[in-house]
Amino acid sequence: MRLYYLCVLLLCSSISFSQICKNTLEGAVVDLHDGSSLVGATIVVEGANQAVMTDLNGKFTVSNLCHDSYLIQVSHPECQTIGFLVDVKDDVQKTFKLEHHLEELNQVIISGKAYQNKSKTMSEKTLAKEALEPFSSGSLGDALNSLSGVSSLNTGNSVVKPMIHGLHSSRVVIINNGVRVEDQEWGAEHAPTMDINAIGNLTLIKGASALQYGGNAIGGLIVAEAAKVPVKDTLYGHFASTGVSNGRGVSMTSQLTKSTQSGWFGTLQGTWKRFGDFEAPEYVLSNTGSFVRNASLQVGLNKFDYGFEAYYSIFQNKLGILRASHLGGAGDQLRAFESNVPLIINDFTYDISAPKQEVTHHLARIKGFKNINNLGKLSLQYDYQRNNRLEFDIRRGSDKFDAALDLELETHSLMLDFISPVRDEIQWKAGLIARYQNNYAANTGIRRLIPDYDKYDLGLYGIVERQLQDNWLLEAGGRFDFVHMNVFKFYRTSFWESRNYDKLFPEIVIPETEEGEFGYQILTNPKFNFYNVSATVGTTYSFGKGAKVLLNYSLASRAPNPSELFSEGLHHSASRIEIGELRFNSEVGHKLALTFQQESEKFRFYLSPFINRINDFILMEPTDIRHTNRGNFQVWEYRQTNAELYGFDMDAMYDFSEKFCFKHQFSLIKGYDRLREEPLISMPPANTKNEVVYQDKNFNDVRISLQSEYVFRQNEYPNNNFEVFIPELETFEEIDVSTPPDAYHLLHFNSSMTFQIHKKSFVKVGLIVTNLLDKSYRNYLNRLRLYADDLGRNILLNIKFNY
Amino acid sequence: MKNLKILATAILATLSLASCSDDDDLPEAIHEEEVITTITITLEPEGEGTTVTLQQRDLDADGPDEPTFEVSGNLVAGVTYNGSIELLNETESPAEDITEELEEEDLDHQFFYTIASDLDVTIDNANLDSEGNLLGTEFKITAGAASSGLLTFTLRHEPKKPNTGLEDAGGETDIEASFNVVVE
Numbered sequence: 007m008r009l010y011y012l013c014v015l016l017l018c019s020s021i022s023f024s025q026i027c028k029n030t031l032e033g034a035v036v037d038l039h040d041g042s043s044l045v046g047a048t049i050v051v052e053g054a055n056q057a058v059m060t061d062l063n064g065k066f067t068v069s070n071l072c073h074d075s076y077l078i079q080v081s082h083p084e085c086q087t088i089g090f091l092v093d094v095k096d097d098v099q100k101t102f103k104l105e106h107h108l109e110e111l112n113q114v115i116i117s118g119k120a121y122q123n124k125s126k127t128m129s130e131k132t133l134a135k136e137a138l139e140p141f142s143s144g145s146l147g148d149a150l151n152s153l154s155g156v157s158s159l160n161t162g163n164s165v166v167k168p169m170i171h172g173l174h175s176s177r178v179v180i181i182n183n184g185v186r187v188e189d190q191e192w193g194a195e196h197a198p199t200m201d202i203n204a205i206g207n208l209t210l211i212k213g214a215s216a217l218q219y220g221g222n223a224i225g226g227l228i229v230a231e232a233a234k235v236p237v238k239d240t241l242y243g244h245f246a247s248t249g250v251s252n253g254r255g256v257s258m259t260s261q262l263t264k265s266t267q268s269g270w271f272g273t274l275q276g277t278w279k280r281f282g283d284f285e286a287p288e289y290v291l292s293n294t295g296s297f298v299r300n301a302s303l304q305v306g307l308n309k310f311d312y313g314f315e316a317y318y319s320i321f322q323n324k325l326g327i328l329r330a331s332h333l334g335g336a337g338d339q340l341r342a343f344e345s346n347v348p349l350i351i352n353d354f355t356y357d358i359s360a361p362k363q364e365v366t367h368h369l370a371r372i373k374g375f376k377n378i379n380n381l382g383k384l385s386l387q388y389d390y391q392r393n394n395r396l397e398f399d400i401r402r403g404s405d406k407f408d409a410a411l412d413l414e415l416e417t418h419s420l421m422l423d424f425i426s427p428v429r430d431e432i433q434w435k436a437g438l439i440a441r442y443q444n445n446y447a448a449n450t451g452i453r454r455l456i457p458d459y460d461k462y463d464l465g466l467y468g469i470v471e472r473q474l475q476d477n478w479l480l481e482a483g484g485r486f487d488f489v490h491m492n493v494f495k496f497y498r499t500s501f502w503e504s505r506n507y508d509k510l511f512p513e514i515v516i517p518e519t520e521e522g523e524f525g526y527q528i529l530t531n532p533k534f535n536f537y538n539v540s541a542t543v544g545t546t547y548s549f550g551k552g553a554k555v556l557l558n559y560s561l562a563s564r565a566p567n568p569s570e571l572f573s574e575g576l577h578h579s580a581s582r583i584e585i586g587e588l589r590f591n592s593e594v595g596h597k598l599a600l601t602f603q604q605e606s607e608k609f610r611f612y613l614s615p616f617i618n619r620i621n622d623f624i625l626m627e628p629t630d631i632r633h634t635n636r637g638n639f640q641v642w643e644y645r646q647t648n649a650e651l652y653g654f655d656m657d658a659m660y661d662f663s664e665k666f667c668f669k670h671q672f673s674l675i676k677g678y679d680r681l682r683e684e685p686l687i688s689m690p691p692a693n694t695k696n697e698v699v700y701q702d703k704n705f706n707d708v709r710i711s712l713q714s715e716y717v718f719r720q721n722e723y724p725n726n727n728f729e730v731f732i733p734e735l736e737t738f739e740e741i742d743v744s745t746p747p748d749a750y751h752l753l754h755f756n757s758s759m760t761f762q763i764h765k766k767s768f769v770k771v772g773l774i775v776t777n778l779l780d781k782s783y784r785n786y787l788n789r790l791r792l793y794a795d796d797l798g799r800n801i802l803l804n805i806k807f808n809y
Numbered sequence: 810m811k812n813l814k815i816l817a818t819a820i821l822a823t824l825s826l827a828s829c830s831d832d833d834d835l836p837e838a839i840h841e842e843e844v845i846t847t848i849t850i851t852l853e854p855e856g857e858g859t860t861v862t863l864q865q866r867d868l869d870a871d872g873p874d875e876p877t878f879e880v881s882g883n884l885v886a887g888v889t890y891n892g893s894i895e896l897l898n899e900t901e902s903p904a905e906d907i908t909e910e911l912e913e914e915d916l917d918h919q920f921f922y923t924i925a926s927d928l929d930v931t932i933d934n935a936n937l938d939s940e941g942n943l944l945g946t947e948f949k950i951t952a953g954a955a956s957s958g959l960l961t962f963t964l965r966h967e968p969k970k971p972n973t974g975l976e977d978a979g980g981e982t983d984i985e986a987s988f989n990v991v992v993e
Contacts, residue, residue: 334966334982341976349979400966400981402843402917403910451842458836494836498872516835524838525900526869576871583871633875635845635867637985733923733961733987734975 027072031092033100033476034064035080044104047082080104099476125215126471127481127544128558129601129614131156133208135233140756140774143248143257143279143802146202150228154671155212155614155655157690160788161195161579163284163797164296164325165363168198169787170212171616172651172675172689173225176567181219181229183317185371188417188443189393190456192569194789195579198228199321199367199393201300203246203259203277206233212616212655213597214540214562217467218423218437221485221540222564224595224620232317235263235271237308242766244808252800253295254354255281269313272305282356283326287782287798292352293359296325311377321367326358331793332400333581335637336730339741339792348794360398361579364409368392382426391417399578405451410578412448413456417441436468445568453575456568457495464488469542477548481558482541489536489565493572496527501574507588532571536592538563552605560597566590570624570644576634580789583632585643593646595620608661615654623649625679625686628726628743638730640743649686651677665702671695676722685722691746691786692718707760714753720746720786747784747791752777758804772804840900844870845907847897848986850962852890852950861890863960865986868899876986883991884930884952892932892948894920894962896984908946911964918983920945921963921975928958928990942970957991 035047043064050057051068053076060066071094080102081087092100131153141149147158147166159167159174167174180187180198189199208230214223243262250257257279265271279298284291299322306315330348333339342349371389378384397411423437441463447454469483494516502508508515516529544558573586599616623646630641653675661667672694677686697713726744731737758772780799784791850863859882867876884890896907911918915938922932922945934949968980 332981335985337963337985338982341979402914402966402983405842447836449837449839451839453839453841454836496836496838498869500869500872500874504873519835525840525902526872527838529835529838574872632871632873634871635848635865635876635984635986636871637982639871733925733959733963733985736925736959 027070029069029071029073029094030097031068031071031076031078031094031100032097033066033102035060035066035082035102035104036064037104044082047080047102047104049102050079050081052077052079078102101476125211125213125481125542125544125558126479127542127546127556128211128213128215128560128599129556129603129612130212131210133210135206138202138205138208139246139770139806140758140772140802140804141202142246142259142804143250143255144202146198146200146205146208146228146230149202149208150210153210154657154673154695155653155675156210157673157693157787159194159688160785160790162291162294162328162331162788162790164281164294165195165197165327167191167194167196168228169690170210170226170228171618171653172677172686173618176564177223177225179220179223179227181227182319182369183230183232183371184373184387185369185389185391186220186419187369188391188415189365189367190395190413190415190445192456192567193577195327195363196395199323199365200230201259201277201298201302201319201321203261204232204275204300204302204319205230207231212614213558213599214560214595215481215483215542215544215558217469217483217485217540217542218435221465221467221487221538221562224562224564224593224597224618232273232304233261233263235265235273235308237265237267237269237271239267240265242809244806246804246806248802248804250281250800250802252797253281253284254356255279255295269308270306271308272303274301274303276301280356283352283354285354285798286795287780288795289347289351290354291328291794291797292348292350292355293326293329293362295356295358296323297358298323298325311379312375314372314374316370316372318370319368321365321369323363323365324358325363327361327363327579328790328794329359329361331790332361332578335581335634335639336631336728336741337637337732337734339581339743340730340732340739342793343742360400362398364396364398366392366394380427382424385421385423385425387419387421387423389417389419389421391415393417397579399452409450410452411455412450414446414448415443416446417443431473432470433472434468434470437466439463439465441465454496455573455575455577457493457572459491459493459568461492462490479546480543481545482543484542485540487536487538487540487563489534489538491532491534491536491565493530493532493534493568495530495532495572496524497530497574499526499528502528502530511588532588534565534571536565538565538592554601554603554605556599556601556603558597558599560595560599562595562597563592564595565592566624573644576636576639580642581639582628583639583641584626585641587644587646590624590644590646591622593620593622593624595623610657610659612657613654614656615652617650617652620649620651622646623679625649627687627724628728631728631730640726640728640741647682648680649677650680651675651686651689665700667699667701669695669697669699679724684724687724687726687744688787689720689722691720691749708758710757712753712755714751716751717749717785719749743792746786750781750783750785752781752783753779764809767807767809770804770806770808772802772806774802774804776800776802841870842898842901842905844898844900845896845984846870846899847895847904848962848984849895849897850892850986850988851895852884852892854885855889855891858885858888863986863988863990865988866899870900878988880988880990883993884950886952886955886992889949889951892950894946896964912944912946915939915944916942916970917967919943919965919968919970919972919978920948921965921978922948923959923961923963923975925958925960927956928960929953929956929992930960930990938970940970952992955993957989959987960990961985961987 035044047060211227245260248257259277261275263273277300282295284294302319330350373387375385393415396409399410419441425435443461465487467485471481542560548554573584597618601614604611656672658670674692677689699711701709729738755775847866852861862881864879898905935945936947938944964983965980968978972978
């Protein structure tokens, strides 16, 4: 209150002295983190004896300023006072950003700016906690799928791999709590090892513009962050449980957070999910159950100018792969494809048998930061990950119950980041990263799919942004990565010679030792160095009422992954022989993305066209039929080409009234191989989602929505069909592995209600029905579409208790 | 700042320790136990005559080398032969006899015979598994009139039992071997 009087006094004393001092400074004071208006901030103009306070909208006006430079002090009871130098020439508009820290300083500040834009010139989509809740019993990929431009490459219903603008796997970087998730993501049938319930905020960036996270995100970036913890004495948490009809399963998750006024905080979280066989409308999808467990613990100290945080999480996942998708040779494939129903349908069960996957992922990180007065914020992070992947195939003899694949991937990373103070017109950040990774493939009695290797990364980045005007921002950044790989790989002698490697790489062969005989194999020690450059430049311009344009160009480079370099054998789950190439170099993507957005009170509209040109794009295509003792198999070889992907995403929302709103999404992507002039495989078909939402905040916050999802047929695809001789039929038959399934239309129902039971605790009840009409359909991006229909109707009842 | 220093030191120490644990041992060579490299079908005539053997061999399994075929001779019209099938894994030395393994897991396996329409032979009397369903590692083959054509042996893993033939059996193909057989 004293401050207020002071302000009034100061205001009163500001009498204009001169005729030329008629300029006005107008503007707003906003929270640095979320851009929200700061009410009651004081603006003191030194040398002009003026002080004003921001109004209820965070706006202020200072008039009668001279043609001069002024030092302006902006303060707020909950923020650190900051001085700005402002040139006043004519009337000036200015937005001041303050770091709001006392009431709600969150631990994510440690990783930069909480929930703030990861890239300022590329449009990003976020899913906050509420938007993630309906997916509590599903996976990360399911939640991301609800965003335009994002699809997923599925293996059945439990392996859901996010796909951004048609690209996936090694081309999509996933950051979990500031840690780059390192799992054996090569191969389409491996999903990210993360629990969706541990995420407080999920951000998607459809490009490589956020260079602080990596330079190889040719497809895009997914950043998951933990929920904010306020700096005050409090204890809160929630418990949520979902009952799911399809799969007859249950998902339970609980979280408890304790924080203190002095800055200490701790969060404990856990999730348990168990599902049996899922069902298509007409039959049971045998052996598709899953069992997921996750626990995480986070403790830290959060002061304004220093802090630290320690985080540990363990994620365990056991999931079955559709039994009917495991096949021998081409004859088996023919039988499976010609049948309208899966060849193996058993009664419903909770048991999970081979083929199946068991994954355990440990993640630990420790991070500290220090605000250095007026210089910026320095942070240091160390993280460790251990990912163990077991894959079980249908096996024979004494190995029947043993894993066919047993990989252990360990990663250590050390990161040093520096962020300049936020008050200036020019802001920059820079960092260094060192990473060591080791992959160990145990002897399972089956040749290693991925060889043993050591990998070293060293990266360096810098990003600068300049606010040219209040409504115009420029951003540019660069990054350099050095990757060294040291690999031990057994090749079949026949393969080594057939590829001419014996002439090309005789020096990497390790002579046979006395202890172990290699038989028909040779041991090699390939060593690779990759030097990758990535860069981004972009601009954001706001104009009119709520209109904004974002334009970004990003250059991304990705070193080939182990499966692209070393595959050379039968991939059981794909029923084909896959062959990599030792001589691959890094692929380099150039992506140009434009976003136009218009946000007004009732109508919000976003249109984002993009073009992504990728040189030396690594793809796999069928090249041959190989006759083996198990029958004929198609041979798929990795090849480098130049690819071009383009398309656009559109989002529109219109509020008819306070209670009714309409949402629309449309995405179109085209992808071509520019050397062969043919379409790329597995490009998402055009799709549109339209949703009507009824919401009443005054009546238990009831929300009811009906969504229509229409997926067009993919009409552009490469023809990879092949012919084989089938002895029983005494003819050559065509095996159709390429024709996409028909278009389909699904309806989804979603509703929720909240009941306040106490001052700070409430219960939220949700009822969701997906595939409301129980429609049989097949999805082009589901690898198991060749064998079975997708999921039928699913009714989910969700109860969440917040306290 | 002091905290930060301690933290940095601790982290660096951890990292260097972790890196040091890396040893230079060469990985162990994997000898595949389940591979079937060789199928040999021995046809012994009942009474007098010459034994005929049919062999398919693929020493690099799913590697680029194609399998090789050997048919020792022709069948004699009107003669009945006692057939037996032997499976070997020759990537191991000494070669592992897979037939034994198969007979131990007899309920999970079955051999099917596919006779091309222009080849005049009949196959019957296949041996049975412990539950009385067909196993087929042993059989009788009777050569009819002079003819020639493909004779295919298919081993299915986890087929439906009993079944009405290959079309209906399901399961996965463990081995498939086709031989050009001549009856003279």
